[in-house]
Amino acid sequence: MHQINGFYGVAVVSLVVWYLLSQPMRAHALVKRKWNRNSVSLAVREGYKSITKVTGKPFFVRYWARDYLVLSPKYLPDVRRAAKEDLIFVDTISDVFFMYNWIGSLFKSTRMQTSVIKGINPRLPLEAESPWYIAKLSYGMLEECDFAMKLELGDHAAPKEVVALEVLTSISLRIMARVLAGTQLSHDQAFLNGANDYFGGNFLTGFIMLWLPFPPFLRDIVAWPLWKYHLKFRQQRVIEMIMPAMAKRMQEHEQAVSKHGDGEYDAIQTLLDLIPELPLDENADQSPVHVLSHEILHLVSSGQSPAISVTAALFKMLAEPSYLAALRSEAEETVKRNGWTEQILNELPLMDSFIREVHRFHPSFVQLPIYFSRWPYSARGNAHCLCCRGAQMDPDFIVDPEKFDGFRFMELGKADVRQEDGVNRWSASHASYSNMTFGYGNHACPGRFISIRIIKIILSRMVVDFDISWNRTDGEPPRFTMEGLSVPNPTQKVTFQRRQAPVYSS
Numbered sequence: 163m164h165q166i167n168g169f170y171g172v173a174v175v176s177l178v179v180w181y182l183l184s185q186p187m188r189a190h191a192l193v194k195r196k197w198n199r200n201s202v203s204l205a206v207r208e209g210y211k212s213i214t215k216v217t218g219k220p221f222f223v224r225y226w227a228r229d230y231l232v233l234s235p236k237y238l239p240d241v242r243r244a245a246k247e248d249l250i251f252v253d254t255i256s257d258v259f260f261m262y263n264w265i266g267s268l269f270k271s272t273r274m275q276t277s278v279i280k281g282i283n284p285r286l287p288l289e290a291e292s293p294w295y296i297a298k299l300s301y302g303m304l305e306e307c308d309f310a311m312k313l314e315l316g317d318h319a320a321p322k323e324v325v326a327l328e329v330l331t332s333i334s335l336r337i338m339a340r341v342l343a344g345t346q347l348s349h350d351q352a353f354l355n356g357a358n359d360y361f362g363g364n365f366l367t368g369f370i371m372l373w374l375p376f377p378p379f380l381r382d383i384v385a386w387p388l389w390k391y392h393l394k395f396r397q398q399r400v401i402e403m404i405m406p407a408m409a410k411r412m413q414e415h416e417q418a419v420s421k422h423g424d425g426e427y428d429a430i431q432t433l434l435d436l437i438p439e440l441p442l443d444e445n446a447d448q449s450p451v452h453v454l455s456h457e458i459l460h461l462v463s464s465g466q467s468p469a470i471s472v473t474a475a476l477f478k479m480l481a482e483p484s485y486l487a488a489l490r491s492e493a494e495e496t497v498k499r500n501g502w503t504e505q506i507l508n509e510l511p512l513m514d515s516f517i518r519e520v521h522r523f524h525p526s527f528v529q530l531p532i533y534f535s536r537w538p539y540s541a542r543g544n545a546h547c548l549c550c551r552g553a554q555m556d557p558d559f560i561v562d563p564e565k566f567d568g569f570r571f572m573e574l575g576k577a578d579v580r581q582e583d584g585v586n587r588w589s590a591s592h593a594s595y596s597n598m599t600f601g602y603g604n605h606a607c608p609g610r611f612i613s614i615r616i617i618k619i620i621l622s623r624m625v626v627d628f629d630i631s632w633n634r635t636d637g638e639p640p641r642f643t644m645e646g647l648s649v650p651n652p653t654q655k656v657t658f659q660r661r662q663a664p665v666y667s668s
């Protein structure tokens with residue numbers, strides 16, 4: 163009997179010791195989540211208010227099944243200085259959705275990022291001395307936007323009611339597909355539907371896996387049929403749709419057929435141009451055509467992000483029609499002067515400011531996960547978050563932060579002497595403490611310049627060509643938030659009716 167009691171005693175003590183040792187040694191507080199859909203955002207908001215603002219310290223939040231250290235703004239100068247190789251964003255994306263299961267080694271190469279930074283970037287095309295690149299990108303976007311709007315919203319005077327986020331996602335995806343994957347694929351409805359399903363499937367599969375009550379390594383095993391399905395029937399299917407176009411372009415590229423202005427200029431071109439600098443892995447299981455097609459699919463997936471911004475801006479304009487009137491007047495004047503040309507994108511200061519304020523109020527990432535491979539402040543592990551919403555609503559960085567003031571950044575830009583350097587640090591694409599929608603530092607989104615252009619093109623077309631209304635009288639609809647991500651209400655309907663506006667030439 164004594165022996166049995168002794169055995170249970172030792173077992174209980176061992177269990178307690180094991181439990182205590184298995185708990186992370188936290189140098190900082192863990193802010194607990196309450197169980198609702200918005201719990202990560204609320205916990206981060208609470209931590210920022212009660213810990214960061216009071217003590218200046220970071221805090222932990224459990225998020226996508228692991229603990230992230232949410233950094234206070236005092237670490238942002240270190241984030242800005244961190245070398246590119248010491249700070250990694252793409253791996254966090256692969257982890258938060260458990261995407262490593264179906265994307266494999268996709269993020270091992272930096273070809274995708276480099277092709278955007280050096281190529282699909284209106285500020286820095288691969289051959290910067292050739293302005294035709296920029297003109298070609300803008301022409302393609304303007305043309306594709308007009309085409310997509312006629313298709314989705316009709317080319318007639320009858321009103322059309324649509325689910326806003328859904329339709330604007332189709333329009334944005336089509337425009338980005340043109341810029342990233344060329345004309346042929348951007349006009350291929352099966353490809354666009356497949357890319358859309360794949361992108362949605364990343365979220366769906368990731369969220370189902372998150373809710374499975376298993377630790378990470380078991381979760382991957384138990385959910386094997388689920389992610390295998392996603393890999394085979396969503397991802398592989400679209401990669402195979404891209405492969406013939408990619409094979410043709412590779413052949414043309416080798417023969418230097420489409421190196422200059424008469425050919426396509428898109429991310430396929432820039433990926434191919436980068437191969438000498440960032441060669442393909444000769445020992446990879448998949449063929450070069452497959453690898454590059456996979457990279458294009460991932461870039462095209464990012465084409466849906468501008469729709470989130472456009473929809474948020476649309477809801478704000480409908481909730482406060484004085485903004486709609488002012489933005490319409492600015493866009494009409496600009497288009498009247500320039501036609502639907504590249505030039506309009508440089509002449510929309512009110513819209514630029516409005517977009518930045520919408521992003522400040524409604525960042526897609528409430529906090530942004532990043533990994534540091536080398537970081538003096540690492541507590542345990544390397545998972546950190548930038549507290550985007552906290553900084554953007556902090557009175558230390560922005561006057562009267564709780565007030566939505568759509569044109570504040572235009573006023574700040576006008577008053578800022580730094581504009582003499584040609585850099586407007588209040589523009590929508592400039593990453594700063596009050597503008598962290600696109601991240602911060604060396605890894606800030608390289609697609610932000612093209613994204614802001616696309617957002618402006620869609621918004622301008624929308625306000626110049628359409629009367630827009632909805633059936634709400636109570637302001638903006640609630641946003642959909644989940645695990646720190648935030649998107650405009652996905653079911654809100656909006657009615658578009660073509661205006662009898664003058665047709666300005668393209």
Ligand code: HEM
Nearest residue numbers: 251252275464467468599600601602605606607608609613
């Ligand atoms: C409104 C639209 C978009 C938003 C809000 C957005 C947001 C972001 C954010 C927050 C990051 C992480 C930055 C960081 O770690 O500091 C990022 C990275 C990235 N984005 Fe975007 N993005 C958008 C559109 C795009 C587009 C259209 C492209 C492609 C053309 C793109 C390509 C990338 C790439 C390649 C990275 C990884 C950069 C790196 O790791 O160095 N993004 N984006």
